[in-house]
Amino acid sequence: MRYRLHINGAIHQVEAPAEMPLLWVLRNELGLVGTKYGCGKGFCGSCTVHMDGAAQRSCQLTVGSIGSAHIRTIEHIGSTALGARLQNAWLKIDVMQCGYCQAGQIMSACALLAATGTPNDDQINSAMAGNICRCGCYNRIRSAIRIAAGMQEDSRVA
Amino acid sequence: MSRELTVIDLERRAILKASLLAGGGLALEALIPLPTLARDAVQGKRAAAHLSAFVSIAPDGTVTVVSKNPEIGQGVKTSLPMMVAEELDCDWSQVRIVQADVDQSRYGEQSAGGSTATPKNWLPMRQTGAAARAMLLQAAALKWDVPAAELTTARGRILHGASGRSLGYGEVASAAAALTPPDLDAVPLKRAEQFTIIGRPVVGVDSARIVKGAPIFGIDTRRPGMLYAVYEVSPAHGGRLVKVDIEAARRAFGVKYVLPIVGNGDADTGLADGVAIVATNWWLAEQARAKLSVEWDLTAAKGHSSKVYQAKADAAFASGAGADLRLDGDPGAKLASAAKRITARYDYPFIAHAAMEPQNCTAHYRDGRLEIWAPSQTPQRGLEALHKALGIAPETITLHLTRAGGGFGRRLMNDYMVQVAAIAKAIPGVPIQLVWSREDDIRRDYYRPGGWHSFEAGIGSKGELVAFSDHFVTFGDGRTPARGAAFNASMPPAGLIEHLRYSQSMIPTVITTGALRAPGSNALCFASQSFLDEVAHAAGTDLPGLMLDLLGSRREIAARDNGVAFDTGRARDVIERVVQISSWSQQKPGDAGGAKGFAFYFSHRGYFAEVVEASVTGRDVAVHKVWVAGDVGSQIVNPMGAENQVRGAVIDGLAQALTGQAIEFVDGVVQQSNFNDFPLARMPMTPDIEIAWVRSDKPPTGLGEPALPPVIPALTNAIFAATGTRIRSLPVRLTA
Numbered sequence: 001m002r003y004r005l006h007i008n009g010a011i012h013q014v015e016a017p018a019e020m021p022l023l024w025v026l027r028n029e030l031g032l033v034g035t036k037y038g039c040g041k042g043f044c045g046s047c048t049v050h051m052d053g054a055a056q057r058s059c060q061l062t063v064g065s066i067g068s069a070h071i072r073t074i075e076h077i078g079s080t081a082l083g084a085r086l087q088n089a090w091l092k093i094d095v096m097q098c099g100y101c102q103a104g105q106i107m108s109a110c111a112l113l114a115a116t117g118t119p120n121d122d123q124i125n126s127a128m129a130g131n132i133c134r135c136g137c138y139n140r141i142r143s144a145i146r147i148a149a150g151m152q153e154d155s156r157v158a
Numbered sequence: 159m160s161r162e163l164t165v166i167d168l169e170r171r172a173i174l175k176a177s178l179l180a181g182g183g184l185a186l187e188a189l190i191p192l193p194t195l196a197r198d199a200v201q202g203k204r205a206a207a208h209l210s211a212f213v214s215i216a217p218d219g220t221v222t223v224v225s226k227n228p229e230i231g232q233g234v235k236t237s238l239p240m241m242v243a244e245e246l247d248c249d250w251s252q253v254r255i256v257q258a259d260v261d262q263s264r265y266g267e268q269s270a271g272g273s274t275a276t277p278k279n280w281l282p283m284r285q286t287g288a289a290a291r292a293m294l295l296q297a298a299a300l301k302w303d304v305p306a307a308e309l310t311t312a313r314g315r316i317l318h319g320a321s322g323r324s325l326g327y328g329e330v331a332s333a334a335a336a337l338t339p340p341d342l343d344a345v346p347l348k349r350a351e352q353f354t355i356i357g358r359p360v361v362g363v364d365s366a367r368i369v370k371g372a373p374i375f376g377i378d379t380r381r382p383g384m385l386y387a388v389y390e391v392s393p394a395h396g397g398r399l400v401k402v403d404i405e406a407a408r409r410a411f412g413v414k415y416v417l418p419i420v421g422n423g424d425a426d427t428g429l430a431d432g433v434a435i436v437a438t439n440w441w442l443a444e445q446a447r448a449k450l451s452v453e454w455d456l457t458a459a460k461g462h463s464s465k466v467y468q469a470k471a472d473a474a475f476a477s478g479a480g481a482d483l484r485l486d487g488d489p490g491a492k493l494a495s496a497a498k499r500i501t502a503r504y505d506y507p508f509i510a511h512a513a514m515e516p517q518n519c520t521a522h523y524r525d526g527r528l529e530i531w532a533p534s535q536t537p538q539r540g541l542e543a544l545h546k547a548l549g550i551a552p553e554t555i556t557l558h559l560t561r562a563g564g565g566f567g568r569r570l571m572n573d574y575m576v577q578v579a580a581i582a583k584a585i586p587g588v589p590i591q592l593v594w595s596r597e598d599d600i601r602r603d604y605y606r607p608g609g610w611h612s613f614e615a616g617i618g619s620k621g622e623l624v625a626f627s628d629h630f631v632t633f634g635d636g637r638t639p640a641r642g643a644a645f646n647a648s649m650p651p652a653g654l655i656e657h658l659r660y661s662q663s664m665i666p667t668v669i670t671t672g673a674l675r676a677p678g679s680n681a682l683c684f685a686s687q688s689f690l691d692e693v694a695h696a697a698g699t700d701l702p703g704l705m706l707d708l709l710g711s712r713r714e715i716a717a718r719d720n721g722v723a724f725d726t727g728r729a730r731d732v733i734e735r736v737v738q739i740s741s742w743s744q745q746k747p748g749d750a751g752g753a754k755g756f757a758f759y760f761s762h763r764g765y766f767a768e769v770v771e772a773s774v775t776g777r778d779v780a781v782h783k784v785w786v787a788g789d790v791g792s793q794i795v796n797p798m799g800a801e802n803q804v805r806g807a808v809i810d811g812l813a814q815a816l817t818g819q820a821i822e823f824v825d826g827v828v829q830q831s832n833f834n835d836f837p838l839a840r841m842p843m844t845p846d847i848e849i850a851w852v853r854s855d856k857p858p859t860g861l862g863e864p865a866l867p868p869v870i871p872a873l874t875n876a877i878f879a880a881t882g883t884r885i886r887s888l889p890v891r892l893t894a
Contacts, residue, residue, distance in 0.1 A: 017442075020442075021441060023441075024440060028438075028440055029439065031380060032371075033377075033378040033380070034370070034372070034373070036377075036514075036515070036563075037440075037593070038514055038515075038596065039596040039832050040595060040596055040832075041596070041832055041833075041834070043832060043833035044833055046514060073371065074370065075370065086369075087369040087370065091365055091369060093798075094359070094361040094362055094365055094799075094802070096231075096362065096365055096369075097231035097233070097803070097806055098230060098513070098514065098515070098561075098563045098565075099362075099364065099368035099374075099563070100375060100513075100514040100564060101563075102369060103371045106369060124841070125841050125842040126842070128841045129840050131840075131841070132514065132833060133514070133839075133841075134513060134564050134566075134838055135231050135564060135802075135806045136806035136809030136839060138809065138841040139844060141841065142844075155359075157801070158846045
């Protein structure tokens with residue numbers, strides 16, 4: 001099947017079986033490798049993208065189901081004010097260790113802050129619970145979200 | 159310098175080679191005799207003969223430092239260049255880092271493991287930076303015709319105070335390249351209070367690219383015309399390929415090649431029998447696996463089941479004390495005559511590494527040469543494995559190191575590298591990327607092996623520990639423990655009491671095992687520090703009190719089997735510090751109503767004491783806070799990375815205990831498959847973590863591992879304090 005996909009503000013033409021997950025269209029067909037494969041079952045959140053602004057696991061979205069929805073990936077999130085704020089906050093306290101899951105973490109955090117400008121800790125925990133960080137950078141991810149939300153000025157990590 | 163860092167081979171001297179950079183500037187290559195860690199010498203292993211450091215200064219002042227070791231999230235790509243830049247006395251913003259390819263002849267050992275990069279590189283990296291600075295100073299002195307002693311440096315500039323002149327390093331870099339390099343051992347090094355880069359929080363050198371999703375991981379490698387591969391192996395460990403019908407898979411959409419591959423049956427070189435499916439898209443290759451019809455010979459795995467292993471451990475305990483690993487004094491008699499005697503059995507399961515980036519490797523075979531892009535912790539061992547398994551000569555291979563999405567010890571093994579090379583060699587001219595599914599990763603790990611301990615302790619009339627024994631049942635062939643399954647005969651309370659026995663029995667296994675972050679220690683610490691907590695309760699004290707009593711006066715105790723002396727003073731200091739910062743009291747509930755548990759361990763040259771505060775509601779354990787006191791020497795190189803390593807280690811340990819992690823087998827078939835049945839820590843369970851560094855006067859050591867072991871028994875001891883239920887088996891499974 002041929003698809004015209006709206007990804008990162010451009011139209012991409014791909015030919016793929018309808019049931020191919022968006023993740024593998026991005027990574028293997030379009031060369032957008034920032035979106036990561038972690039589990040293929042929607043357990044880990046490494047492959048999180050935005051579909052019309054909502055955080056979605058791209059390993060669970062078939063290419064045939066995308067239609068005219070607008071997809072945004074980590075490669076393009078910095079072009080939004082919120083995405084850029086999150087990236088800067090991530091760097092301010094150097095959230096990452098290996099860094100592999102961080103694209104998905106940022107995409108989930110971005111969807112959280114778009115919906116809830118100043119989330120409390122329970123809201124942060126619940127919005128981020130689907131994103132695994134094997135290195136255990138969770139304290140810093142929480143702090144970076146607070147920094148990006150303007151709720152924390154300093155570089156404290158707790 | 160501590161004993162462990164003694165340079166064994168004194169006659170070897172450092173060699174410095176200066177040359178002119180293409181386009182001008184100074185290139186400095188240091189070939190430095192590696193301070194052979196005593197552990198390597200004890201084990202008869204010769205470390206690489208030298209360590210190389212490469213630093214160059216371009217005419218525009220840009221400093222380029224070659225990072226030779228694999229970066230797996232431990233931060234070495236940032237922290238080692240910081241050491242060079244510090245002594246070069248440049249501005250960190252001037253520094254560029256280049257990842258080296260694998261080249262033993264130029265770089266010596268290139269590996270990530272054992273928390274060794276900091277202790278091995280602390281002196282040589284700084285010496286190299288200092289030598290470069292000395293040459294730049296000399297060049298400026300010649301240019302201005304003043305004594306070099308009148309010159310000072312700061313942030314990449316050379317200053318002549320008397321005349322007020324100054325210049326940037328780049329302006330004399332080319333001139334410096336013509337000078338004779340100084341004697342590396344004679345170049346002066348900064349005192350710690352002069353540091354401007356070391357000890358300051360520095361953001362990781364790849365971080366800015368990571369937050370943008372830039373292609374820097376192994377799995378992100380893309381080559382023109384590249385195809386994607388999966389590698390189907392036996393469902394049971396040790397299985398062999400009998401026959402396969404590949405026709406249906408070959409006809410599947412997108413599939414280009416289906417290749418049955420007969421391995422060498424050697425788990426160490428990693429070429430298991432299998433069937434490679436190569437397609438235009440990885441998902442298409444993965445889908446085609448279901449169309450394979452394979453017959454496997456699974457007889458080798460028969461009986462290799464978790465329940466059978468448990469029965470064998472029970473039988474080993476019933477049949478006696480096993481083979482002695484260490485016998486001090488007369489523990490049998492002292493146990494028999496002790497005022498109080500307590501016994502307990504502990505066990506823990508096999509667990510997987512589950513790094514977030516699934517195992518993968520990219521290879522391109524053409525014109526008799528192999529080019530590889532690998533996220534490996536031990537790429538040089540990968541070259542050896544390729545030679546052994548496939549007969550590919552190392553000199554015909556170009557091996558690029560990519561950033562790895564986590565290691566935790568899994569990528570010490572190079573099985574994925576051998577597999578992709580076998581596939582690429584069969585399809586010359588086509589770049590191949592092999593990616594394992596998460597299910598492959600969980601089912602074909604080199605697991606942290608399970609183990610069982612039967613402890614006995616004798617307590618004297620004054621509450622003192624008079625005798626101690628541990629019968630360890632582990633995996634191995636009867637003579638040698640399996641990889642990652644060895645005991646540590648220096649484990650406390652060994653060396654601290656007179657009468658002690660450590661003994662061992664082994665169960666043979668076909669399951670591949672290996673090192674997992676803080677290997678050995680991650681499990682031994684849980685068992686021994688939990689049992690010592692039982693001893694403390696029986697003796698009417700608490701574990702910090704018992705440990706301080708056992709440690710006694712400040713002294714060094716020579717190691718029995720790992721070459722690293724144990725400093726009781728450093729142990730005392732971290733215990734006392736964590737008691738202080740956590741307001742330790744086992745009786746009084748904490749602010750959040752939880753109970754506290756404590757544990758101490760010494761591993762990978764690091765001293766760590768930790769306190770966990772937790773509460774228990776029904777079957778659920780909530781960890782409120784963790785306090786960590788650690789001594790890894792006089793200097794924390796990069797506090798930003800160091801604290802992250804500690805927090806990560808704490809969360810890793812909590813996950814091992816609390817999320818239900820266990821790999822189980824039925825006739826060699828792994829029963830778990832993905833993060834639903836092999837869970838990892840998630841944000842909601844993450845406690846507040848407070849870290850205190852205890853600065854001893856010893857050279858800095860590594861942080862990838864030593865903060866992990868104590869958190870598990872600190873947690874299980876807290877659960878006991880909260881509930882009265884003793885956790886003697888991991889993972890923690892409470893009944894409501």
